[in-house]
Amino acid sequence: MSSVTDRLAVVAERRFAGVRDELGHPAKHPRTAVVLGRLLGAAFLICFATGLYSHLLQDPLPGMVFPTRPVWLYQASQGVHVTVGVALLPLLFAKLWTVYPKLFEWPPVRSIPHAIERASIAVLVAVAVMEPLIGLINTYQWYPWEFSFRRTHFALAWVLVGALAVHVAVKLPDIVRYWRRGSDAPEPDEPSSPAPREEDPHA
Known part of the structure; x- marks a missing residue:
């Protein structure tokens, strides 16, 4: 039974490696991901x-006062x-x-922390796509859902x-x-090219 499992694991690893190679592109570098991540984080x-600010203006907490000028x-904020x-x-x-x-790494889950990391990324991606998408739909004042947009939008923002x-x-x-720019070192799991071997002049 274990031999069958090992063979399946080897086949799956080869297939996943092939998919990763097919999807590979010079722009798909950790540096690119970090730059885009910085822009996304700021946004x-x-x-x-x-x-x-908008939510608290409409539903201020007790004792909370906001300036009314400039009008x-x-x-501008919205x-x-x-x-x-x-x-x-x-x-x-x-x-x-x-x-x-x-997504095509093998094994898909290497440890409990890795599983938690992947689960958190799944939540992040799902909410990050849904939040601006329903916000965009709201700009057209079209509500094809039954839930309260403002409450859901506010709750998803915290998530x-x-x-x-x-x-x-x-x-x-x-x-x-x-x-920083120029950080092109290979990732820890990527094999680095071996240093050229110096020839012995006395050989």
């Missing part, structure tokens, strides 16, 4: 801050919220295009920020490694 935080402040929120979608799909070959914080914490070593 998500801008949307979260402007959305929180265009709310319009204009930024909508503009950055729409720009999130192409950025998000670019990031997913960069990293999706990693998104939490999942983003977990993702950054897990990927912090990679983020630090590839933060």
